[in-house]
Amino acid sequence: MTMEFDYDINGGDFSRAGFASSHLKKILKQVNIDPKLIKKIVIALYEAEVNIVAHAYEGHIHVIIEPEAIRIEVKDRGPGIEDIDQAMEDGYSTASEEVREMGFGAGMGLSNIRNNADDLEINSTVNEGTELVIVKKLH
Amino acid sequence: MSTQTFHHALKIQEDICIGCSHCMNVCPTGALRVMGGKAKLSAERCVDCGECYRVCPVGAITVEQDDFSRVFDFKHSVVLIPEILFGQFPEDVDRNLIKDSLEQIGFSEVVEIEHAAAILKDTTRDYLHRSEQERPLISAFCPAVVRLIQVKFPALVDHVILQKPPLDITAMYYRKKLEDDGIHPDDIGIFYVTQCAAKIAAIKSPVGETHSYIDGVINLDYLYNKVYSTIKTKKEPIGEVRDETDEELSPEGVLWSLTHGEADQNEGRCLAIDGIHNVIEFLEKVENEEMSSVDFLELRACDESCAGGILNPANRFLTVERLRNRSREQEKLVQQGRPVSTGITGYRQYLVENLSLKPVAPRSIMKLDEDMTRALKKMRRMKDLMNTLPGVDCGVCGAPSCSDLAEDIVNNKANLRDCIFIQRNYEKKNLQRPDESFDIMRRIWGDKKLKGDS
Numbered sequence: 001m002t003m004e005f006d007y008d009i010n011g012g013d014f015s016r017a018g019f020a021s022s023h024l025k026k027i028l029k030q031v032n033i034d035p036k037l038i039k040k041i042v043i044a045l046y047e048a049e050v051n052i053v054a055h056a057y058e059g060h061i062h063v064i065i066e067p068e069a070i071r072i073e074v075k076d077r078g079p080g081i082e083d084i085d086q087a088m089e090d091g092y093s094t095a096s097e098e099v100r101e102m103g104f105g106a107g108m109g110l111s112n113i114r115n116n117a118d119d120l121e122i123n124s125t126v127n128e129g130t131e132l133v134i135v136k137k138l139h
Numbered sequence: 140m141s142t143q144t145f146h147h148a149l150k151i152q153e154d155i156c157i158g159c160s161h162c163m164n165v166c167p168t169g170a171l172r173v174m175g176g177k178a179k180l181s182a183e184r185c186v187d188c189g190e191c192y193r194v195c196p197v198g199a200i201t202v203e204q205d206d207f208s209r210v211f212d213f214k215h216s217v218v219l220i221p222e223i224l225f226g227q228f229p230e231d232v233d234r235n236l237i238k239d240s241l242e243q244i245g246f247s248e249v250v251e252i253e254h255a256a257a258i259l260k261d262t263t264r265d266y267l268h269r270s271e272q273e274r275p276l277i278s279a280f281c282p283a284v285v286r287l288i289q290v291k292f293p294a295l296v297d298h299v300i301l302q303k304p305p306l307d308i309t310a311m312y313y314r315k316k317l318e319d320d321g322i323h324p325d326d327i328g329i330f331y332v333t334q335c336a337a338k339i340a341a342i343k344s345p346v347g348e349t350h351s352y353i354d355g356v357i358n359l360d361y362l363y364n365k366v367y368s369t370i371k372t373k374k375e376p377i378g379e380v381r382d383e384t385d386e387e388l389s390p391e392g393v394l395w396s397l398t399h400g401e402a403d404q405n406e407g408r409c410l411a412i413d414g415i416h417n418v419i420e421f422l423e424k425v426e427n428e429e430m431s432s433v434d435f436l437e438l439r440a441c442d443e444s445c446a447g448g449i450l451n452p453a454n455r456f457l458t459v460e461r462l463r464n465r466s467r468e469q470e471k472l473v474q475q476g477r478p479v480s481t482g483i484t485g486y487r488q489y490l491v492e493n494l495s496l497k498p499v500a501p502r503s504i505m506k507l508d509e510d511m512t513r514a515l516k517k518m519r520r521m522k523d524l525m526n527t528l529p530g531v532d533c534g535v536c537g538a539p540s541c542s543d544l545a546e547d548i549v550n551n552k553a554n555l556r557d558c559i560f561i562q563r564n565y566e567k568k569n570l571q572r573p574d575e576s577f578d579i580m581r582r583i584w585g586d587k588k589l590k591g592d593s
Contacts, residue, residue, distance in 0.1 A: 001515045003522070021427050029505035031514040035294035043428050067512050138511070 003027070007061040009052040011078065014102055017053045020061055021046040031065065033138060040116040041070050041136050047109045048074045048132060054099045055079060056129065069118075072134040080126040088114060147185050148203050148339035149192060153177050155199035158585060162191035162200065163539050167415050168290060168504065172547075173537040176585020184504045186286035187337040188415050188440045189449040202336045202450060205355035210245045213328030213354070217313055218246040219306065220332050222253050222393050223445050225465070226458035227363055232370060240369035241362075246330070250313050255305035256392035257480035258490050260404050266300055267405060267434060275410075275425065275433040276300050278401055282341035283440035284418060285499060289346070292422045293501030298436075301347065301496040305395060306331060306338065308490055310352035312483045328354045332362050334448025337440065347496030359450040389479040393466040396445035397459055399437070407434030414442040507549060517549040524548060529560040537583040557583060 005027065007020035021042045028038045045061070052059035056078025064071040081087045087094075088110050095105025114120045119135035158176040170184035171191065178191075178199070192200045210216045218241055225234050238249045267276060277298045279285055288295050303311075310329050317327050331353045333339055342351045394400045402411035410433060412421050418438045424430055441447035446458040473479060483490070507521075508514035524545040532540040536557040538547055547553035555561055556571065556579055565571035581589050 001512055001519070003515055003518055018424075018427055018429055022423055025423075025426065026505070027518065029293075029503060030507045031518055032503075032506035032509060032511055035501060035503075039294050039426070039428075042426065046427050046429065065515065067515065 001067065003031075003065040005063045005065075007049075007063075009049055009056075009059045009061060009076075011053060011055070011057040011059070011076075014053055014104070017050050017104075018046055020049050020063075024063055027065070028070075033070075037136065037138060041072075044113045044116040044134050044136070045072055047112045048072065048134065050104055051109050051130075052076045052078070054095055054104050059129075067138070069138055070136045072132075072136075074132040074134070075129065076131075077129045080128055080130055081122070081124040082126055084122050084124060145182050145185075146340050146344035147180070147182060148187055148336035148343070149180070149185065149189065150201050150203055151178050151180055152199045152201055155197055157197055157199070158588065159196060160534050160537075161194045161196060163537075164534060165190045165194050166539070167419060168287070169539060169543055171539070173534075173583060175582070176587060183502070184290060186283050186290060186440075187335075187340040188283040188287070189336045190415065192336065192449045202339065202358055204339070204358045204361065205330075207245075207357060207361070209355045210328065210330060210357075214326040215248065215317055215322055216246045216328045216330065217248045217250060217317070218330050218332060218357075219250050219252050219309055219313070219353075221334060221359075221396060221445060222251060222388070222462060222465075223334050223396055223448065223451065223458060224332060224359060224362070226446065226461040227359070227451060227453040228367075230461065230464075236370055236373070237366055240366045240373075243369050244365050248313075250309060251388050251392075252305050252309045252331075253388055253392035253395045254386075254480045254483040255308035255312070256389060256395045256404075257484050258308055258487060258494075259302065259305060259395075259401075260391065262302060262491060262494060263300065263401070263435075264405060266302060267407060270300075272300075273298055275436045277436045277438060279347070279496060279499075280304050280396075280401060280437065281337065281439045281444075282346070283335070283337035283415065284438045285346055286337070286340075287415070287418065287440070288422070289499060289502050290504040291419070292426055293503045293505075294426055295422060296499045296501045298425070299496075299499045301498065302494050303348070303496055304341075307348070307352055308494065309483065311493060312486050312490055314352060315486060315489060316482065330355045330357055332357050332359050334359045334445055334450050335441065336449065347499050349497075359448070360452050363452050386482055387472055387477055387479045388469060390466040390469040390473060392480065393462055393469055397462060398439060398444045400444065402435060402437040405435045408432055409435040409437070411437040411439075413439040413444050413447070415440045507546070520549050521545045524555070527555070527561070528558055531560075533559070535559045535580075535583075554579075 024045055025038060025042045056076035059076030062073040086092055090111045093105050099105040113134060117134045118137045121133040124130040156177045158173050160173050162178050163171040163173060167190060168184045168186055170181045172179050225237060241249045279299050279302060314327055314329060318324060333356055339356045342353045342356055345351050391404055398413045399411040402409040412418055443455040443459055447455040506514060507517040528541040530541050536544045538544040544553055548555055562576040566573060
């Protein structure tokens with residue numbers, strides 16, 4: 001038994017950042033997942049949403065809920081990441097001044113995702129886009 | 140499965156209810172349905188916020204209270220009054236006259252609840268410094284908010300500050316004081332005047348406490364009428380000033396139950412949010428960790444906090460104005476060197492030792508099933524149902540929205556045929572006769588609404 005949900009995210013639409021994570025949060029509460037795990041999943045997804053909004057032109061999030069794990073596939077069309085290891089460091093950010101003024105771009109995004117997930121896979125091509133696969137085990 | 144029942148102060152009087160569904164449409168936790176032409180309340184979901192009480196056009200929703208005659212069962216009947224009570228009366232009604240009237244109608248002592256601010260002001264600051272709980276810390280002041288967090292935001296229960304609210308602290312203080320004065324515990328009766336249903340529910344089934352310190356609850360509107368008629372029949376001219384010997388309340392104590400009353404007393408980044416829908420919207424953000432570095436949240440279910448309590452007869456904005464004026468007067472007294480809340484501060488150590496609440500337990504109303512695989516199946520069925528249902532949220536099925544109906548269906552509490560759009564569809568396909576549809580409507584809305592002209 002699985003459930004799948006899809007979300008389209010527009011780059012630059014900060015006002016909607018958090019829509020997918022709020023929606024998924026409600027679903028996870030309904031399927032009776034431990035609130036502590038929900039929190040971690042929601043934080044990881046929110047960071048992924050903000051990453052698309054702050055850096056990419058557009059993106060798509062595909063969530064698969066299974067009794068064993070939650071899998072979040074994030075794919076965006078955007079500038080890509082030049083140095084993934086550097087991007088994973090706490091506090092490293094390429095966000096513009098404008099984005100930072102809005103309270104985003106603190107450079108904690110990817111490391112926050114990694115810290116809240118059991119598994120994080122990143123593939124990125126410069127000038128094309130970035131793909132993340134985030135996995136959170138439920139047991 | 141938990142079999143615990145939750146006490147609710149809000150009751151639906153079925154003989155008065157006309158099944159208009161107004162209450163169902165405003166309930167922030169989806170606790171109401173219409174069945175048999177009457178509103179039905181779910182005990183698990185209700186948080187006693189009182190939004191339904193505000194909109195009921197016929198007064199079918201009532202707030203239970205204890206029999207007033209219980210006041211006479213005790214040698215020492217203490218009434219704990221919120222500052223809000225004074226704010227109900229026009230400026231020309233002197234507060235000493237109000238206190239006198241309370242004594243005339245049967246109370247031996249009148250104590251202002253917000254003296255507890257003298258204790259809580261310091262303990263909360265301390266708490267914020269030393270607590271290792273996750274930020275932001277959330278005040279336990281408003282019992283409707285605590286219950287809301289339990290049922291709708293179970294991941295946030297660990298954010299609640301585990302300190303008793305002012306009411307309990309003042310009750311503890313005064314009971315102890317009378318006992319220290321040599322009065323037998325059985326002779327002490329402590330009564331609370333409430334402006335809302337949530338505080339009654341909290342007293343009758345407390346969260347995080349083993350028992351309550353209150354012997355009885357009196358609704359503010361009831362007491363307001365009793366006090367006002369006593370004042371009106373008095374011989375003395377209104378406004379006569381009695382020699383004030385009672386202890387004074389601090390300026391911040393006066394404002395404690397208003398919006399910002401707590402938040403303004405704490406250090407760090409403190410926010411005050413009032414109105415249950417605003418509180419829900421904000422807690423969603425807290426749950427997503429969309430904001431960092433907020434230290435303290437004062438969350439109140441009513442618009443304008445306790446000034447907007449459902450049992451208050453006066454306009455909330457006038458009440459706020461009166462309390463603000465009063466606070467400024469108290470400020471002057473303090474500047475003149477007048478001591479405030481001296482009685483309760485004498486019991487500081489005892490109160491601080493007995494201040495803690497037990498951790499607040501989550502009791503989610505969101506889950507579709509305890510078992511995750513079954514919950515996933517139900518979720519999938521709900522998703523399919525949502526594609527079938529019209530999505531107009533008309534409420535004709537007796538549930539507030541199509542998604543609520545879908546949830547009721549997967550939990551075997553309703554049928555797809557309860558939806559009027561589905562009924563029309565089935566009739567057209569000859570899957571259901573009009574008289575069958577009629578019977579469904581009658582089951583939901585009762586005989587009366589379907590009589591028509593004939």
